[in-house]
Amino acid sequence: xxxxxxxxxxxxxxxxxxxxxxxxxxxxxxxxxxxxxxxxxxxxxxxxxxxxxxxxxxxxxxxxxxxxxxxxxxxxxxxxxxxxxxxxxxxxxxxxxxxxxxxxxxxxxxxxxxxxxxxxxxxxxxxxxxxxxxxxxxxxxxxxxxxxxxxxxxxxxxxxxxxxxxxxxxxxxxxxxxxxxxxxxxxxxxxxxxxxxxxxxxxxxxxxxxxxxxxxxxxxxxxxxxxxxxxxxxxxxxxxxxxxxxxxxxxxxxxxxxxxxxxxxxxxxxxxxxxxxxxxxxxxxxxxxxxxxxxxxxxxxxxxxxxxxxxxxxxxxxxxxxxxxxxxxxxxxxxxxxxxxxxxxxxxxxxxxxxxxxxxxxxxxxxxxx
Amino acid sequence: xxxxxxxxxxxxxxxxxxxxxxxxxxxxxxxxxxxxxxxxxxxxxxxxxxxxxxxxxxxxxxxxxxxxxxxxxxxxxxxxxxxxxxxxxxxxxxxxxxxxxxxxxxxxxxxxxxxxxxxxxxxxxxxxxxxxxxxxxxxxxxxxxxxxxxxxxxxxxxxxxxxxxxxxxxxxxxxxxxxxxxxxxxxxxxxxxxxxxxxxxxxxxxxxxxxxxxxxxxxxxxxxxxxxxxxxxxxxxxxxxxxxxxxxxxxxxxxxxxxxxxxxxxxxxxxxxxxxxxxxxxxxxxxxxxxxxxxxxxxxxxxxxxxxxxxxxxxxxxxxxxxxxxxxxxxxxxx
Numbered sequence: 119x120x121x122x123x124x125x126x127x128x129x130x131x132x133x134x135x136x137x138x139x140x141x142x143x144x145x146x147x148x149x150x151x152x153x154x155x156x157x158x159x160x161x162x163x164x165x166x167x168x169x170x171x172x173x174x175x176x177x178x179x180x181x182x183x184x185x186x187x188x189x190x191x192x193x194x195x196x197x198x199x200x201x202x203x204x205x206x207x208x209x210x211x212x213x214x215x216x217x218x219x220x221x222x223x224x225x226x227x228x229x230x231x232x233x234x235x236x237x238x239x240x241x242x243x244x245x246x247x248x249x250x251x252x253x254x255x256x257x258x259x260x261x262x263x264x265x266x267x268x269x270x271x272x273x274x275x276x277x278x279x280x281x282x283x284x285x286x287x288x289x290x291x292x293x294x295x296x297x298x299x300x301x302x303x304x305x306x307x308x309x310x311x312x313x314x315x316x317x318x319x320x321x322x323x324x325x326x327x328x329x330x331x332x333x334x335x336x337x338x339x340x341x342x343x344x345x346x347x348x349x350x351x352x353x354x355x356x357x358x359x360x361x362x363x364x365x366x367x368x369x370x371x372x373x374x375x376x377x378x379x380x381x382x383x384x385x386x387x388x389x390x391x392x393x394x395x396x397x398x399x400x401x402x403x404x405x406x407x408x409x410x411x412x413x414x415x416x417x418x419x420x421x422x423x424x425x426x427x428x429x430x431x432x433x434x435x436x437x438x439x440x441x442x443x444x445x446x447x448x449x450x451x452x453x454x455x456x457x458x459x460x461x462x463x464x465x466x467x468x469x470x471x472x473x474x475x476x477x478x479x480x481x482x483x484x485x486x487x488x
Numbered sequence: 489x490x491x492x493x494x495x496x497x498x499x500x501x502x503x504x505x506x507x508x509x510x511x512x513x514x515x516x517x518x519x520x521x522x523x524x525x526x527x528x529x530x531x532x533x534x535x536x537x538x539x540x541x542x543x544x545x546x547x548x549x550x551x552x553x554x555x556x557x558x559x560x561x562x563x564x565x566x567x568x569x570x571x572x573x574x575x576x577x578x579x580x581x582x583x584x585x586x587x588x589x590x591x592x593x594x595x596x597x598x599x600x601x602x603x604x605x606x607x608x609x610x611x612x613x614x615x616x617x618x619x620x621x622x623x624x625x626x627x628x629x630x631x632x633x634x635x636x637x638x639x640x641x642x643x644x645x646x647x648x649x650x651x652x653x654x655x656x657x658x659x660x661x662x663x664x665x666x667x668x669x670x671x672x673x674x675x676x677x678x679x680x681x682x683x684x685x686x687x688x689x690x691x692x693x694x695x696x697x698x699x700x701x702x703x704x705x706x707x708x709x710x711x712x713x714x715x716x717x718x719x720x721x722x723x724x725x726x727x728x729x730x731x732x733x734x735x736x737x738x739x740x741x742x743x744x745x746x747x748x749x750x751x752x753x754x755x756x757x758x759x760x761x762x763x764x765x766x767x768x769x770x771x772x773x774x775x776x777x778x779x780x781x782x783x784x785x786x787x788x789x790x791x792x793x794x795x796x797x798x799x800x801x802x803x804x805x806x807x808x809x810x811x812x813x814x815x816x817x818x819x820x821x822x823x
Binding site for chain 2: 387418
């Protein structure tokens with residue numbers, strides 16, 4: 119839209135509306151600040167993950183609201199209403215499958231975004247706070263996955279939650295309280311479902327919106343870190359504004375993610391197991407795939423027994439979380455090139471390979487259970 | 489100019505961004521074809537998907553693998569159609585990426601028809617090398633799994649718990665398989681780099697300084713008429729959205745046992761005039777049968793009366809003979 123009408127021509131209705139709003143809220147200044155942000159070294163595909171995460175969250179919100187029109191969060195009707203969505207609501211199967219795979223895509227993109235920030239050394243001074251808030255957002259995404267998994271109220275949901283709450287129970291001091299608070303009784307039931315539903319649709323979205331806003335604000339204050347390689351001349355030559363090139367890349371990235379989730383919704387649409395009961399029957403309880411690596415390493419002999427389970431489920435993941443939290447405060451070396459930070463590179467490779475190894479092991483382990 | 493770039497780096501530098509440039513367009517096609525129901529993947533879904541999307545090197549290799557090695561990946565005209573439509577997309581993507589790469593990394597003048605040249609060279613290398621890669625990787629992985637299994641089947645290692653055994657086995661054969669795959673990929677990229685090196689060497693040096701080159705490849709991607717581009721893209725997006733939602737199945741293609749919908753059989757169409765004529769014929773037929781029955785019954789009654797008269801005449805003590813036959817009920821009277 120042109121900012122000012124040329125001399126001698128009448129402004130169009132759109133221009134009048136724009137000017138009206140601009141006079142009151144400073145729209146031109148806001149737009150300029152939002153779009154004309156310098157991106158050192160130019161736009162890159164590696165930078166699209168943050169925008170993609172916002173897009174996935176928006177899509178999860180839209181599909182979630184549509185699903186809530188039909189979903190009944192009671193132990194008596196949760197399963198039936200989910201089956202109703204899958205079998206009787208027009209396009210309900212696609213919406214539910216999209217929502218289901220969207221949550222997995224969110225976990226994958228959070229991991230990709232965090233990996234990019236870590237490998238690029240973008241958590242270092244002056245971006246420590248962005249990293250810390252990002253970690254909190256990562257925890258929220260995992261909590262979204264955990265609470266949403268119970269809602270269909272089938273055997274898979276019920277037992278994944280039971281396993282998850284048992285792990286929470288092992289947290290020292292607060293564990294018992296948290297587990298009782300989440301379950302609301304001796305076994306998962308109506309109170310559990312109500313609490314998970316409220317946390318999933320109210321508490322977590324509000325927290326995520328607030329923290330994502332803070333994350334963006336801090337990011338805009340510090341500015342993008344840019345690539346870790348390249349001479350100052352090369353970086354200066356390629357430096358560009360956020361609009362239009364980075365926005366274009368972000369849009370393409372969003373289209374790719376939308377298509378991938380759509381393809382997965384077709385290939386593996388949500389199919390519920392039998393309705394939840396306190397008797398697992400033939401079903402072997404296991405959590406959602408992004409918690410499988412923790413679940414599998416708890417099967418190792420070294421993590422057997424009360425203390426071993428505590429080590430495997432709480433102490434080691436907790437220590438990793440604390441290490442990540444404190445990383446920017448300990449790593450004061452200004453060097454950002456990942457190939458000149460061998461410890462960081464090896465650490466990332468080992469962590470990623472371990473997650474992959476234990477996740478695939480858990481999948482192979484299923485055949486031994488049957 | 490970077491004249492000392494290794495062939496592997498050259499091949500990777502072209503193929504990797506070309507794959508990502510073409511990916512969004514191919515993904516949109518995949519989603520549409522799935523919604524139309526013209527693609528059904530069967531086995532090795534992930535391989536098939538990746539190979540379809542990496543089509544500059546798999547466009548000839550995938551059919552070879554499918555036919556030669558018996559790796560049936562799926563059915564439906566959509567797979568062939570996707571390959572066909574992927575060709576112009578890949579030619580375009582390789583053109584855009586190639587021109588940028590020539591200017592920015594090699595600082596050489598990109599020759600005309602670069603996209604097509606790169607495409608046929610990549611396709612040629614892929615047609616020969618990818619089936620070899622596929623066969624080698626499959627053999628190494630299968631052999632690795634067998635070998636590791638046999639080691640863990642030995643008496644000395646049988647006591648290892650299941651979880652430890654799975655993770656150790658996976659680490660061993662997974663590492664072997666990954667290393668072989670990486671080596672083969674480097675060889676593949678190197679082959680592509682060697683094949684396209686001739687095109688690079690025949691290209692002249694670009695005259696501008698670095699800033700000038702960056703500006704040139706950057707502006708090369710900006711359409712002359714941006715308004716038209718935006719309108720065209722929006723139009724395409726709207727058409728694709730309409731196509732997608734109109735072809736998307738309304739109900740789940742994978743119903744749960746509890747909720748299978750009963751098969752509804754369409755009621756035969758009702759034609760009043762034909763039905764009336766048919767009913768009239770039936771009524772006439774039934775009326776004739778009733779008339780026949782009445783006549784038969786009257787005859788029987790008459791016979792009875794006659795035989796009674798004869799019996800009385802013959803004297804007392806003679807038993808009355810039972811009725812020989814009852815008239816058969818007409819078929820039309822059956823329930």
